[in-house]
Amino acid sequence: MGLLKDLESKILIADGAMGTLLYSYGTDCCFEQLNLSHPEQIQSIHQAYIQAGANVIQTNTYSANYIKLQRYGLEEQVKELNSAAVSLAKKAAGGHAYVLGTIGGIRGTGPSSLSLEEIKRSFREQLYCLLLEGVDGLLLETFYDLEELEAVLKIARSQTDLPIISQISLQEVGILNDRTPVNTAIKRLEELGSDIVGLNCRLGPFHMIKTLEEVEIPKHAFLSAYPNASLPSYVDGKFQYEGDAEYFKNSASLFRNQGVRLLGGCCGTTPAHIEAFATELDGLSPVTKKDVRRRPEPIAVAPSGQKPQISLPKILQERRSVIVELDPPRKLDTTRFFEGAKALKEAGADAITLADNSLASPRICNTSLSSLAKAQTGTQAIVHLACRDRNIIGLQSHLMGLHTLGLHDILAITGDPAKVGDFPGASSVYDVTSIELIKMIKQFNEGISLSGKDLGEKTHFTVGAAFNPNVKALDRAVQRAEKKIEAGADYFISQPVYSEEKLVQFHEAVKDLPVPVYVGIMPLTSSRNADFLHYEVPGIKLSDEVRSRMAEFKDDPLAAAREGLAISKSLIDAATELFNGIYLITPFMRYELTVELTKYAYNIAPKNVRRIQNV
Numbered sequence: 001m002g003l004l005k006d007l008e009s010k011i012l013i014a015d016g017a018m019g020t021l022l023y024s025y026g027t028d029c030c031f032e033q034l035n036l037s038h039p040e041q042i043q044s045i046h047q048a049y050i051q052a053g054a055n056v057i058q059t060n061t062y063s064a065n066y067i068k069l070q071r072y073g074l075e076e077q078v079k080e081l082n083s084a085a086v087s088l089a090k091k092a093a094g095g096h097a098y099v100l101g102t103i104g105g106i107r108g109t110g111p112s113s114l115s116l117e118e119i120k121r122s123f124r125e126q127l128y129c130l131l132l133e134g135v136d137g138l139l140l141e142t143f144y145d146l147e148e149l150e151a152v153l154k155i156a157r158s159q160t161d162l163p164i165i166s167q168i169s170l171q172e173v174g175i176l177n178d179r180t181p182v183n184t185a186i187k188r189l190e191e192l193g194s195d196i197v198g199l200n201c202r203l204g205p206f207h208m209i210k211t212l213e214e215v216e217i218p219k220h221a222f223l224s225a226y227p228n229a230s231l232p233s234y235v236d237g238k239f240q241y242e243g244d245a246e247y248f249k250n251s252a253s254l255f256r257n258q259g260v261r262l263l264g265g266c267c268g269t270t271p272a273h274i275e276a277f278a279t280e281l282d283g284l285s286p287v288t289k290k291d292v293r294r295r296p297e298p299i300a301v302a303p304s305g306q307k308p309q310i311s312l313p314k315i316l317q318e319r320r321s322v323i324v325e326l327d328p329p330r331k332l333d334t335t336r337f338f339e340g341a342k343a344l345k346e347a348g349a350d351a352i353t354l355a356d357n358s359l360a361s362p363r364i365c366n367t368s369l370s371s372l373a374k375a376q377t378g379t380q381a382i383v384h385l386a387c388r389d390r391n392i393i394g395l396q397s398h399l400m401g402l403h404t405l406g407l408h409d410i411l412a413i414t415g416d417p418a419k420v421g422d423f424p425g426a427s428s429v430y431d432v433t434s435i436e437l438i439k440m441i442k443q444f445n446e447g448i449s450l451s452g453k454d455l456g457e458k459t460h461f462t463v464g465a466a467f468n469p470n471v472k473a474l475d476r477a478v479q480r481a482e483k484k485i486e487a488g489a490d491y492f493i494s495q496p497v498y499s500e501e502k503l504v505q506f507h508e509a510v511k512d513l514p515v516p517v518y519v520g521i522m523p524l525t526s527s528r529n530a531d532f533l534h535y536e537v538p539g540i541k542l543s544d545e546v547r548s549r550m551a552e553f554k555d556d557p558l559a560a561a562r563e564g565l566a567i568s569k570s571l572i573d574a575a576t577e578l579f580n581g582i583y584l585i586t587p588f589m590r591y592e593l594t595v596e597l598t599k600y601a602y603n604i605a606p607k608n609v610r611r612i613q614n615v
């Protein structure tokens with residue numbers, strides 16, 4: 001007797017959801033905490049599943065690791081919560097059902113910055129607690145990330161000979177988030193020594209069976225499936241699942257036909273669903289042969305989006321390039337904006353850049369204006385894209401829209417937080433930071449969405465990233481830049497620099513980076529403007545000389561603007577000795593200033609070329 005021995009000749013039925021069942025009862029605390037605070041509740045759920053026909057149950061430990069328990073301040077209780085869970089499940093099983101120690105995946109559906117080392121640490125701790133209490137097997141479930149599952153499976157396999165079940169979760173039929181076909185992933189888990197391999201959560205029976213049609217029956221492992229009851233719906237502020245056990249009854253034989261030998265339920269399932277599986281498959285032997293549907297090769301489709309205009313990082317390798325930030329207006333009159341776009345194009349700017357609600361204050365949508373500017377004047381536009389205002393659904397939709405409009409230049413930024421802007425109470429989404437956004441965009445360039453879905457064609461985005469040289473520790477800024485390069489950044493655009501000394505330090509810090517930099521220069525418009533930047537904008541310091549030059553024209557706005565231009569010109573003189581890329585920032589829609597500076601920058605003869613940033 002033993003779980004694996006039984007599976008050689010039988011189909012076993014596993015239990016269904018624990019978490020969503022508790023949630024449906026109105027539980028709103030940490031579910032694992034109930035192992036200690038309300039043990040009778042957990043035990044009665046186990047018993048209900050056993051009564052429904054489950055031969056295999058799992059401990060209430062899905063999130064009982066320090067990383068997830070941290071959310072509730074329970075990270076010190078990993079041992080107690082796991083121990084209690086095992087003893088409750090064992091008591092309920094009373095020797096009539098196998099008890100699996102459950103460990104849930106940590107990396108979710110979006111990009112995660114949690115290191116594998118930290119995940120492994122947390123996994124080891126929970127693993128030892130479960131093994132110490134004596135379970136009949138381990139259930140590694142709800143892993144969206146194959147790298148994570150492989151890493152923890154290796155650890156578990158090296159620590160125990162007990163049966164191990166490894167279950168992947170999918171967002172798309174047949175394919176993991178990283179594009180690995182599910183059949184390949186299952187084979188890899190089998191090779192790493194998993195005794196049972198399969199799928200759980202996220203998909204309901206329909207999509208899970210469709211996925212299993214692409215999966216071969218493993219030679220040295222058994223197949224498992226724990227489908228969700230349905231897709232969730234959101235009613236009256238609560239997630240609900242359609243609870244039709246009759247539907248599960250009809251699906252049972254379809255799972256069997258796919259070679260599944262351990263069949264249970266995940267989110268939204270109840271003892272009624274498990275009973276449906278158990279009665280329907282009672283006495284039936286496992287299927288050992290089936291036809292496997294081959295995954296179709298992705299079809300290469302000719303791209304429909306227009307091809308990019310000039311490649312800015314390429315230009316920077318060859319010659320000087322000036323780009324100019326011309327921000328969307330805060331009000332609805334766009335006259336000055338389009339005049340500016342036209343004038344800058346005529347002045348020779350290689351592109352204009354349009355901020356995305358910078359300083360977290362609403363402006364006209366930069367994509368609309370970029371598209372119109374491109375259509376009206378042929379201007380190449382760099383669209384800033386901030387992670388603050390869009391979740392990963394909105395970001396992806398936006399990327400597809402940019403591609404469709406033929407806007408291929410993006411500046412990927414995390415974005416100023418909402419609290420600095422006009423609506424400090426608004427939420428800052430930040431599902432991802434600039435680094436993960438850059439990765440996402442580069443994945444789109446491979447024709448693949450964040451969930452691994454085939455986009456049907458490849459995008460052609462060139463991705464810029466932000467660099468702030470106005471920080472105390474430039475070396476840390478460079479380290480962050482290196483991460484952005486690793487993620488796929490093609491070039492950098494910097495915050496404005498206001499002193500020649502800073503330009504030299506900046507150049508020294510980035511000269512060996514493998515991608516080019518556009519160095520920021522923003523003309524000062526008045527003495528007050530200079531003081532504001534110096535005193536109020538974090539990281540920006542103007543030299544005493546610059547501030548006193550501006551202060552001289554305190555009462556003469558025209559003369560002050562002229563002085564601001566003169567200062568910018570000397571900064572451009574210094575900058576063009578060090579960098580090929582000049583990024584001019586138009587202050588307060590005064591594009592005449594940046595038009596003049598664009599012409600000025602192009603008219604400076606190339607100087608000591610050897611010192612130019614090495615790219």
Ligand SMILES: Cc1cc2nc3c(=O)[nH]c(=O)nc-3n(C[C@H](O)[C@H](O)[C@H](O)COP(=O)(O)OP(=O)(O)OC[C@H]3O[C@@H](n4cnc5c(N)ncnc54)[C@H](O)[C@@H]3O)c2cc1C
Binds near residue numbers: 493
């Ligand atoms: C060229 C340019 C254009 C911009 N356009 C916009 C815009 O359109 N809309 C908008 O809202 N904002 C814009 N910003 C502002 C920008 O979003 C913020 O300045 C941001 O904090 C830094 O850039 P990032 O978004 O790439 O953040 P990231 O570099 O991704 O930084 C994200 C987080 O990491 C932290 N961090 C950054 N650098 C370091 C470091 N060296 N060490 C440790 N932690 C660090 C930051 O505090 C921040 O919380 C722009 C900035 C630049 C330089």
Ligand code: MET
Binds near residue numbers: 017018020201266
């Ligand atoms: C989020 S997937 C399901 C986790 C666990 N098996 C439960 O039912 O609570």
Ligand SMILES: [Zn+2]
Binds near residue numbers: 142200201202228266
């Ligand atoms: Zn689930």
